[in-house]
Amino acid sequence: MRFNGKKILITIISVVVAVSLIIGSSLFYGKAKEIPVVQRFVSDVGAFFGRGVSAPTSALGKSTNSLTQLFKTYKENQRLVKRVDQIAADQVKIQTLKKENKELKANLKLKDSLTDYSTSSAVVVSRTPSSWNGQLIINKGSNAGVKKNSPILDSKGLIGKVTQVSDTSSKVTLISNVDSDSDRFPVQVTSGGKVVNGIISGYDSDTDELVLDELTSKSTVKKGSLVQTSGLGGILPKGLYVGKVVSVRDDTYGIAKEIYIKPAANLSDISSVLVVTGVGGNE
Numbered sequence: 001m002r003f004n005g006k007k008i009l010i011t012i013i014s015v016v017v018a019v020s021l022i023i024g025s026s027l028f029y030g031k032a033k034e035i036p037v038v039q040r041f042v043s044d045v046g047a048f049f050g051r052g053v054s055a056p057t058s059a060l061g062k063s064t065n066s067l068t069q070l071f072k073t074y075k076e077n078q079r080l081v082k083r084v085d086q087i088a089a090d091q092v093k094i095q096t097l098k099k100e101n102k103e104l105k106a107n108l109k110l111k112d113s114l115t116d117y118s119t120s121s122a123v124v125v126s127r128t129p130s131s132w133n134g135q136l137i138i139n140k141g142s143n144a145g146v147k148k149n150s151p152i153l154d155s156k157g158l159i160g161k162v163t164q165v166s167d168t169s170s171k172v173t174l175i176s177n178v179d180s181d182s183d184r185f186p187v188q189v190t191s192g193g194k195v196v197n198g199i200i201s202g203y204d205s206d207t208d209e210l211v212l213d214e215l216t217s218k219s220t221v222k223k224g225s226l227v228q229t230s231g232l233g234g235i236l237p238k239g240l241y242v243g244k245v246v247s248v249r250d251d252t253y254g255i256a257k258e259i260y261i262k263p264a265a266n267l268s269d270i271s272s273v274l275v276v277t278g279v280g281g282n283e
Helices: 005-027 037-113
Strands: 117-126 135-138 151-153 158-165 170-174 185-191 194-204 209-213 226-229 241-250 257-263 272-279
Antiparallel strands (some): 117 272, 135 170, 151 272, 185 226, 209 257
């Protein structure tokens, strides 16, 4: 391969001139009022590539900061959610304790008024939806003096009787039970100085009313008349408050009368009760 001597000479001269210009611009840069063209060119090229590198780096830094802030916000949100849930749980617990405390005070007041009976306080430990109006389980049994057919009351009145007893728990059949004819409750209504006896045979859960039939008298019964246990049959003692008469209607066949009673106790919300364990003095 042959080299053209003239071209080589021109190339060498060009290189020398370029180097001279760079060196000269550097030496006289401090004295010159304006930046030399070559120096300006070199600076512009450097700035261009510098911006090309710094732009992605800056964007990456901002993205990293945003992700860090987002993570911190997420953690703070999770902490606040847990705190809100805890506050809600505490509020429910407080309301439950207030309700139980109110019921226990009311039961204690009732206990003091039942001077003719021995009683024992108990707590409901089980009540299933399938038999909600029929039965429940309490945490007292034979070890606490509970016996079969022991009456069960809340602070307002009679709610049922014990039908099964173990050492530490008992099953209570409610007065709203409609599943067994053997667990009916004999009661009496006093109205206008006259007494009408009957058997609680049904319960209307929509209106929360007990149905009293098999009446022993055709005497007129007025709305608001008091209903209490009759003591007939020797199972439940006489005089335990049940509720008040709300209406008297014809039965399905239009032959006999049925008395509808509003129970004194709230049968849908029972958490603590009193068990009548005997007659004669408090426990």
